[in-house]
Amino acid sequence: MPCLNPAADPLDARRHRAIAAAIRHLVENWQDQPALDELAEVAGMSPFHFQRLFTQWAGISPKRFLQFLTLDNAKRLLAENHSVLDVALDVGLSGPSRLHDLFVACEAMTPGEYKTLGGGLTIRWGLHATPFGPSLVATTERGVCWLSFAEEEDGHDALAEMAAAWPAARLVEDADATRPAAARAFRWDGQDREPLRLLMKGTNFQIKVWEALLRIPSGAVVSYEDVARAIGQPTAMRAVGAAVGRNPVCVLIPCHRVIQKSGIIHNYRYGVPRKRALLAWEQGNAMPEDEAA
Numbered sequence: 001m002p003c004l005n006p007a008a009d010p011l012d013a014r015r016h017r018a019i020a021a022a023i024r025h026l027v028e029n030w031q032d033q034p035a036l037d038e039l040a041e042v043a044g045m046s047p048f049h050f051q052r053l054f055t056q057w058a059g060i061s062p063k064r065f066l067q068f069l070t071l072d073n074a075k076r077l078l079a080e081n082h083s084v085l086d087v088a089l090d091v092g093l094s095g096p097s098r099l100h101d102l103f104v105a106c107e108a109m110t111p112g113e114y115k116t117l118g119g120g121l122t123i124r125w126g127l128h129a130t131p132f133g134p135s136l137v138a139t140t141e142r143g144v145c146w147l148s149f150a151e152e153e154d155g156h157d158a159l160a161e162m163a164a165a166w167p168a169a170r171l172v173e174d175a176d177a178t179r180p181a182a183a184r185a186f187r188w189d190g191q192d193r194e195p196l197r198l199l200m201k202g203t204n205f206q207i208k209v210w211e212a213l214l215r216i217p218s219g220a221v222v223s224y225e226d227v228a229r230a231i232g233q234p235t236a237m238r239a240v241g242a243a244v245g246r247n248p249v250c251v252l253i254p255c256h257r258v259i260q261k262s263g264i265i266h267n268y269r270y271g272v273p274r275k276r277a278l279l280a281w282e283q284g285n286a287m288p289e290d291e292a293a
Contacts, residue, residue: 018043019057019131022050026062027273027280030069036062057131060284068280106198106214106253107143108207118169118201125162126175127155128182132274135186135251137178138162143197144181147249149270165201165248185251198249209243216257219286221279223261245269251278 022043025034039062040050055061123145125138136158138146146165150158163171184196200207212230216222228240247255250270256278259265268275 013129015053016057016129016131018045018050019054020133022054022062023065023131023277024273026066027069027276030066033066058281058284060281064284065280068283069276105143105196106200106207106211109199109201114201116168118166121166121169122172123162123166123169124172124174124177125159126173126178126182127158128175128179128186130182130186132186132277133270134158135182136162137182137185138166139178139181140199143199144249144252145199145201147181147185147252149250149274181252196252198252201248202243202246205239206243206246209240210247210249210253213244213247213253213255213258216254217286218254218282221257221259224258225261227258241267257282 022039025039025042036047036051039054040047043050043054045053051062054065058065121140123138123140125136125146127150128135128137132149134150134153134155136146136148136150136155137144146162148158148161150156152158181196200210202210208231209227212227215230224237224240224244225234227244228234228236231240233239244255244258245267247253247269250256256268256275265276265279266272
């Protein structure tokens, strides 16, 4: 599994930035159906090298990735998976869904721990290169407590946000400690492992919403109404939307899989283009080749 820490492997970080640039170009120009040569030029590679590297990372070709960047596809998936949360809550998930196979387990802090704002807690953090942009990952002895994208290359904006969420905790920069969680979030290899634990700090309502998000299979999308109904509060769509937006562990808790009932993809904490890219990546890997054609 490749190293995701830009400081540990500069070549790997440059490759991730190149693929990230190509993905941004795809998301921003998907209606123009950019050709392979155009994408390779954006990435600064030969078409052959770009095709091979993109497919190696994403598990799908650039052409297939492009197929899953359309609004019509989101609408179709939303219709097909309308009751997916109800089913998951009743029978549990099974099958090859990418993030389900992570066996993510969520542990909420006690009310007393919540009030201390992380007092007595040591949080190890690291900045990791991903094809979706730099990502800050933070872990504790009890599990991953933070995963966010950074807009600044040095990650200072993400670090400041994380520190504000845990003001009383002891913060230690330690990319080696956080690398396994980053690798599992962005480069899952499909092998069964022990549960990747999350330590969640939120209100009872927020925790309930985040636990519901964990039940959305990779490659599926649901509406805010679906989530509200799944937690037994069908009229609380606005509150559900607020809780989704405050998810502190993105990707692993897949808030990007919640879209408007109309099928419109919007309102992502880290930008709509990144949300589209994450969904296209997951949907392209979740759907068999013959169904994608």
